[in-house]
Amino acid sequence: MNTDNIKIAVIGLGYVGLPLARLFSTRFPTVGFDLNPDRVAALNAGHDSTLEVSDELLQKALAGGFRCSCKLEDIRDANFYVVAVPTPVDRNNHPDLAPLIGASETVGKVISKGDVVVYESTVYPGVTEEECLPVVEKVSGLVFNKDFFAGYSPERINPGDKEHTVEKIRKVTSGSTPEIADLVDAVYNAVLVNGTHKAPSIKVAEASKIIENSQRDVNIAFMNELAKIFNAMGIDTGDVIEAASSKWNFIKLKPGLVGGHCISVDPYYLIQKAQVYGVLPRVMSAARRLNDGMGAYVAERVIHFMNKKGILVKDSRILILGMTFKENCPDIRNTKVVDIYHTLQEYTGNITVFDPWPDAAVVKKAYGIDLVSGDPKALEGRFDAVILAVSHSCFKELDVRGLLADREKGVVFDVKGVLDRDSVDGRL
Numbered sequence: 001m002n003t004d005n006i007k008i009a010v011i012g013l014g015y016v017g018l019p020l021a022r023l024f025s026t027r028f029p030t031v032g033f034d035l036n037p038d039r040v041a042a043l044n045a046g047h048d049s050t051l052e053v054s055d056e057l058l059q060k061a062l063a064g065g066f067r068c069s070c071k072l073e074d075i076r077d078a079n080f081y082v083v084a085v086p087t088p089v090d091r092n093n094h095p096d097l098a099p100l101i102g103a104s105e106t107v108g109k110v111i112s113k114g115d116v117v118v119y120e121s122t123v124y125p126g127v128t129e130e131e132c133l134p135v136v137e138k139v140s141g142l143v144f145n146k147d148f149f150a151g152y153s154p155e156r157i158n159p160g161d162k163e164h165t166v167e168k169i170r171k172v173t174s175g176s177t178p179e180i181a182d183l184v185d186a187v188y189n190a191v192l193v194n195g196t197h198k199a200p201s202i203k204v205a206e207a208s209k210i211i212e213n214s215q216r217d218v219n220i221a222f223m224n225e226l227a228k229i230f231n232a233m234g235i236d237t238g239d240v241i242e243a244a245s246s247k248w249n250f251i252k253l254k255p256g257l258v259g260g261h262c263i264s265v266d267p268y269y270l271i272q273k274a275q276v277y278g279v280l281p282r283v284m285s286a287a288r289r290l291n292d293g294m295g296a297y298v299a300e301r302v303i304h305f306m307n308k309k310g311i312l313v314k315d316s317r318i319l320i321l322g323m324t325f326k327e328n329c330p331d332i333r334n335t336k337v338v339d340i341y342h343t344l345q346e347y348t349g350n351i352t353v354f355d356p357w358p359d360a361a362v363v364k365k366a367y368g369i370d371l372v373s374g375d376p377k378a379l380e381g382r383f384d385a386v387i388l389a390v391s392h393s394c395f396k397e398l399d400v401r402g403l404l405a406d407r408e409k410g411v412v413f414d415v416k417g418v419l420d421r422d423s424v425d426g427r428l
Contacts, residue, residue, distance in 0.1 A: 001079060001114060003186050009033055009078035009110075011103050013043060013068060015261070015331065016120060016155040017084035019052050019166040024082075025066035027190045032068040033075050033106070043068040049359070051330060052159065076110045080187060081117040083107065083132075084155060086261065093268045093288075095124070097131060104132040108139025111148050116175075118151040118184055122266050124210055124273035125203040128152050129176075144176070151175040151184035152202040154209030159260070160329025170194045174205035213266040214284055219253050220263070221287035224294055227255035227428045231301065237428060238417050254417060255428040257298070257336035257389070258291040259325035264334050295339020298415055298428070302340075302385055303347070305411045305425045311384050313347045319383040319403055322390025323355040323363055323371060327416075330358040337389045338367050354379060357392060379403050384410055391416035400424075 006028045010021035013034040021032040034040050042049060044067065046059040069075065085099040100121055107117050117136060119128050133144045142148050156169045171188050173196045175181030185198045199205040227237045237255060245252040258264050267284050274281045306313050325335040337353070344351055352372055355363075360371040372379075376398055386403050388395060401423050404410030412419070414427040421427075 001116070001183060003028075003183075003190055006080050006187055007078045008080045008082060008187075009075035010082045010084060011075075011106055012083065012085035012099075012121075013039060014084070014086065015050050015052055015159050016157045017082075018043065018048060018050070019157060020082065020084060020120070020155075021068075022053050022057060022061045022066065023166050023191050025061045025064060028080075028187075030066055031075050031078065032066070033070065033072075034068065035070055037070050040068045040070045049330070050159070052157070072106070072110055078110070079112070079115045081107050081111065081115065082120060083117065084120040087121045087123055087265075087269070088261075089265050089268050095269045095272055097123075097127065100127070100132060101135055104135035105139050108136040111136060111140050111142065113142065113147045116149045116151060116180060116183065118153055120153055120155040122154060122209050122213070122262065122269070123206055124269040125207045126273070128202050128206060149176050149180040150202070151180060152205045153184065153188060153196075154205060154212075156212075159331045160326060167191060168193050171196045172199050172205050172208050173197070174199040174202045176202060210266055210270045213263045214270055217258060217263050217267050217291060218283055218287040219251065220256065220258055221290045223253050223255040224258075224290055224428075228297065231428075255294075256415060257294050257325075257339075259334045259336040260331065261325075261333045264288075264291065264325075264336070292336075292339075295336040296343045298387065298389075298413070299340045299343035301426055301428075302344070302387055302411060302413045305413065306385055309409055309411060309425075311409065311411065315350060316348050316384040317350045317382060317405070318344055318348060318352070319379060319386045320351065320353045321355070321386065321388045321395050321398075321400075322392060323353050323369070324357050324390055324392075327391045328357070328393055332358050332363055332366060335367075338369070340387060340389060341369060352379070352383070355390065355392070356394065376403075381405055386410070386412045388412070388414045388416060388419060391418045 008024045008028045008030045010017050011033045013032045021030055024030045047055055083103045085103045088096045090096050137144050153171050153173045158164050173185040173188050175184045185196050188196050230237045244250050271281050271284055303313050323337050324332050354372045356373045363371040380402050383403055400412050401407045412424045414424040417427050
């Protein structure tokens with residue numbers, strides 16, 4: 001096999017799989033596979049509800065031969081399979097490999113001699129070779145590294161980021177043999193603008209991905225801890241960060257909510273695997289606990305400012321601006337805004353969550369929260385407190401104090417630190 005006869009099937013058409021499949025289709029015959037028939041139908045009609053691929057790009061790809069399917073027969077002719085399914089955690093924060101095992105079973109049903117399967121899903125070191133490939137072997141009846149081969153190239157998709165798009169991201173690649181590592185590297189290099197970094201083994205590539213997000217989680221946890229300290233001391237955290245960042249080697253990060261499918265999930269994979277080897281990852285575990293508690297902390301700060309202004313918290317009217325886990329995208333996976341909501345719900349049932357980005361039906365199904373969208377002017381003059389939880393661009397243009405029933409007495413809390421300081425009562 002070489003890059004002249006590659007036929008690609010991408011399994012899993014979410015935030016990671018679809019942009020990658022669309023990109024591969026510019027160079028190779030490519031089919032996208034997903035178990036959700038509604039998702040497949042929408043994509044074949046030329047629209048991506050995640051907004052990661054524009055309608056223009058998707059329709060151009062479809063016109064060029066790219067297609068999506070939920071039928072196994074449509075990917076049987078591929079010889080280069082890419083698995084890009086979620087790797088979540090369960091309610092106890094234990095890694096849930098069920099989607100990955102299911103995708104491996106799918107590959108096992110269609111893979112042939114000489115084919116290659118590459119995993120992109122974020123995992124702890126060892127999952128590809130110890131958990132996934134034995135499933136492919138069992139289902140296919142083929143022998144790994146004799147009849148079929150494997151690679152790992154961790155995803156680096158950043159939802160909503162229109163600058164660091166998939167074709168511009170430098171990718172880590174790896175393979176189960178030196179020859180396959182070269183092939184996997186060549187396939188990715190054929191479509192990437194900034195090239196690749198070829199890791200010496202699949203386990204090294206897996207580990208590189210897991211520490212990317214774990215490092216960021218720890219760094220943000222430090223900033224969140226500083227915010228708690230400085231808030232208790234009556235010092236503005238933003239001012240402290242600006243002053244400290246005047247030094248050339250200071251890493252400028254902000255405190256905030258840590259949600260989503262990566263930073264708030266991936267560290268748990270390494271934490272659990274480390275314990276299997278008798279290592280207790282204290283820093284990572286403490287960072288996770290601290291970051292997971294920030295939603296409740298924000299709610300407590302809002303209550304603090306309401307009490308200072310003499311606002312009765314019980315049955316008060318509170319507006320939360322933003323529901324997604326980050327700005328300017330519809331992704332609500334593991335959003336920590338729900339922690340703000342549920343903490344405040346202990347005091348009042350009059351909570352409105354406004355966000356024009358996500359689908360209200362999806363929010364209702366996932367979290368049981370009735371989302372409000374539409375014209376924000378309809379919200380003016382109605383609330384005792386307003387919380388800017390997500391820094392969507394559209395929120396920055398709002399007269400936030402105009403949403404308060406009493407401009408002077410009401411409370412505005414800025415989680416993201418993006419509003420004019422004179423317009424807010426508190427921020428992280």
